[in-house]
Amino acid sequence: YVIGLGLDQALRHAVPTMTEAQRPEMVTRYRHHFLQQDGAIPLFNGARETITELHEAGYQLAVATGKTHAGLTRAMASSDMTHYFHSTRTADRTFSKPNPAMLLELMEELDVSPERTLMIGDTTHDLQMAHNAKVDVVAVGHGAHSEEQLRALKPLTLVEDFVELKAWFKANA
Template identity: 50%
Template sequence: MTRAFDLIAFDWDGTLIDSTALISSSLQRAAADVELPVPSQEDAQHVIGLGLMQALAWLFPQQSEARYQALLGRYRYHFLTRDSEITLFAGVTELLPALRAQGYKLAVATGKARQGLDRALAQTGLQAYFDATRCADETASKPDPQMLLELMDELEVAPQRVLMIGDTTHDLQLAANAGAAAVAVSCGAHPLEQLQREPHLAMLPDVSALPEWLACYP
């Protein structure tokens, strides 16, 4: 089989797992808990995909370190009390082994912290399908290209052979900054009109449509 790509890197939240609503509501509840202005749903969803501290700094600029730590604690409380309720998007459990069987290397490039991603991988049973993962607390946050460049280096794949799949403009900018291609999915945090303004090869409703697109590309 002739493939245009050797490595497919997935974002996690809003791309593989349907967590957008919980993340945004947890950010809003955290703000209320520490008596800061509650961000709109649009703003809370905009920061999904960034590292958590970067997200808090964007939503609540110029706070003290103590206030950021309080926000972080309340966010984690609200998220962790319900994260076991989050479900994978339809088709994910079939998609990943099928891609591995076709010879693709698979990776995760996420704004989650390492502890959070490892917990999510264990809960979903998806650990075995990924050759490598990178999180925002162990490298630069999106859209800095560092996490994707590190994955390329670890898995020995050139940028032109890498495809990033994500639901936010941060994911698409990450790919562009790393010299890789990207496919957007419209099932997650950022609205379609924002995604369309960033470089991408295709816009899919969700990741279950990826195999058919790959079969027809280029």
């Protein structure tokens, strides 16, 4: 359940007995252990090709993530993806999913209306954020939540991977 949420929200859900006094130490310990594991992050099959094609076709691409800004910067740099994205929002710089703030801020910065915005997400938190921002959403089934959970939130469609997503864009853009 916690994948896709900001660290603070995830810890509150995963450790409901945690007190406010314990929270800073838990955050520090999590970050210490996470950063030891944080090497090159492999991309999902077809992700680089799909993102490259969308970028080259002129789409404004952005990232809204539960990661910290530092974590996203490392991940994008290690996968050589930074240059494809016009902007980002992270859970340590604004409200975490499913609050719509990330999408609303990105749309304002990029001067794009909700009607011209499409969220692509692989968790229920992503889909809920899109609905809360009044934005269409496509679900990708390779994430932490089941296809049944994703379909229950009524995305435009559910694709299995980036290869299917690229085909969907070609048919629907």
